[in-house]
Amino acid sequence: MRTGDTNQPAELGTFQSTAWDKTGFGAVYSEHVSAIYYLALRMLGNPDQAEDATHDIFLRAFRNYGEFRGESAVRTWLYRIAINHCRNLLKSWRSRTMVTESDPAFWERAATVPDTPFRILEMKELGQQIQRALDMLPEEYRLLLLLVADEKLSYEEVADLTGQTTDAVRGKLHRARKAFAAAFASTH
Amino acid sequence: MEENSQSPKTTRGTRQEQRLRQEETAAQKTDAIEFQTAEELIRHDAKSTSPPEGLEKRVKESVEREAASKRRWWHRFLGR
Numbered sequence: 001m002r003t004g005d006t007n008q009p010a011e012l013g014t015f016q017s018t019a020w021d022k023t024g025f026g027a028v029y030s031e032h033v034s035a036i037y038y039l040a041l042r043m044l045g046n047p048d049q050a051e052d053a054t055h056d057i058f059l060r061a062f063r064n065y066g067e068f069r070g071e072s073a074v075r076t077w078l079y080r081i082a083i084n085h086c087r088n089l090l091k092s093w094r095s096r097t098m099v100t101e102s103d104p105a106f107w108e109r110a111a112t113v114p115d116t117p118f119r120i121l122e123m124k125e126l127g128q129q130i131q132r133a134l135d136m137l138p139e140e141y142r143l144l145l146l147l148v149a150d151e152k153l154s155y156e157e158v159a160d161l162t163g164q165t166t167d168a169v170r171g172k173l174h175r176a177r178k179a180f181a182a183a184f185a186s187t188h
Numbered sequence: 189m190e191e192n193s194q195s196p197k198t199t200r201g202t203r204q205e206q207r208l209r210q211e212e213t214a215a216q217k218t219d220a221i222e223f224q225t226a227e228e229l230i231r232h233d234a235k236s237t238s239p240p241e242g243l244e245k246r247v248k249e250s251v252e253r254e255a256a257s258k259r260r261w262w263h264r265f266l267g268r
Contacts, residue, residue: 018248018252018255019251019252019254019255019256020248020251020252023255025251026248029244029247029248030244033239033243033244034234034237034238034239035234037237037239037240037243038233038234038237041237042230047240051239051240051243054239054243054247055243055246055247055250058247058251059247059250059251059254062250062251062254062255063254117222117223117224118222118223118224118226118228118229119220119221119222120220120221120222120223120229121219121220123221126232126233127233127236127237130229130230130233145226145227145230146230148227149226149227149228149230149231149234150231150234151231176226177225177226177227180226181226184226184229
């Protein structure tokens with residue numbers, strides 16, 4: 001899965017090409033930046049912070065690129081770095097207010113939301129509406145929905161990234177969908 | 189008198205407003221997009237969200253700086 005396998009010569013100094021091209025890291029960046037930026041954006045809820053975080057995530061990935069053994073897909077490896085980075089940032093900020101499982105009224109309402117499709121009339125502020133809904137969810141549900149939304153990840157990979165079994169992912173996904181629907185409805 | 193002379197205008201205005209509202213509603217009905225699940229909705233949002241333009245340049249510069257400092261280390265190590 002790894003793109004390019006020529007990072008050693010570049011590190012030792014092949015003078016004509018840049019490390020970006022020579023190591024194949026530029027191609028890795030191009031292929032995965034949209035997914036990583038989107039995860040950071042919706043995890044952190046702020047475009048500037050998401051940009052900084054994406055920069056730091058890829059720089060950290062480059063530092064460890066030589067040690068990447070290809071045991072997992074590059075995307076999963078990048079997601080792991082991104083999740084850890086965003087979690088650390090959120091932990092250090094502690095400034096955002098989120099509704100958690102301790103809010104019983106919210107979760108009672110969430111459980112009763114029928115499984116109806118989301119009908120979107122106004123696309124202009126959809127991103128902000130989704131952000132507000134995701135912000136209301138516990139981090140576990142938010143992350144689960146964001147990862148499952150990426151069609152390139154299998155349930156096994158999502159389970160691996162979130163440290164649980166695939167059965168647990170499926171069960172929690174059902175609850176996460178209900179919670180998101182309730183949260184999304186409340187943003188109207 | 190004044191009231192009577194304005195009446196047809198008001199009626200026509202009201203009809204036009206009604207027609208516009210009906211057209212808007214019809215357009216909204218046509219333009220509405222349905223998403224079956226939360227993931228579908230999020231996937232659509234992800235596809236329409238692009239990373240900032242200057243980000244690639246920033247990451248590339250940092251990567252090149254990082255690689256250059258590694259090269260300097262290797263050169264010192266090899267005595268070149």
